[in-house]
Amino acid sequence: MALVVLLRGVNVGGHRTFRPAILAKQLADLDAVNIGAAGTLVIRRPVTRAQLRAELACRLPFDTEIMICQGREIVRLISGNHFADQPMRPDIVRFVSVLSRNPRSAPSPPVSLPARGKWLLKVLARERRFVFGVYRRQMKAIGYLGEIDRLFGVPATTRNWNTITAIATAPSLGDAARDRAPASCLRHPPGRPP
Secondary structure, three states: OOEEEEEOOOOEOOEOOOOHHHHHHHOHHHOEEEOOOOOEEEEOOOOOHHHHHHHHHHHOOOOOOEEEEEHHHHHHHHHOOOOOOOOOOOOEEEEEEEEOOOOOOOOOOOEEEOOOOOOOEEEEEEEOOEEEEEEEOOHHHHHHHOHHHHHHOOOEEEEEHHHHHHHHOOOOOOOOOOOOOOOOOOOOOOOOOO
């Protein structure tokens, strides 16, 4: 089954910038598909998580937290009904935060931030490493996304629901026939010709 890579804190506010489409081309031997500009990739060829982390680490121009999950986990997410009680409005964004690992302790949803006054972000539910929520489309709300790390005690990266849906419906999660692909940097470290 395909693996999904979610890089944390890339291409945000001019920090840790890179072009995910180029990274996907560099990972052609793993049949990588880029989803959007936030560092989200679907890896369709079999590879261990350790090999994939090493491959990404040698290709990224910076250090970042790398979340990896099974494609089937993402497909299962979209079959849930975690947003049933939430209005569909242009000023409300549905999101999923992927935790780096299962937290040892976690707050009982729902959690609203700020705790008093008009909410800007709501955590609605958690399913293993996945946190479901909504936030208001306001600049102050973005700052509260960083609170998810603190709430759950582990690093997290967040994608909007549209991105999660795009991952789940990425082209063919099975093996695809390819012409000869570029060499892996594990076999040919940077600076050495293949």
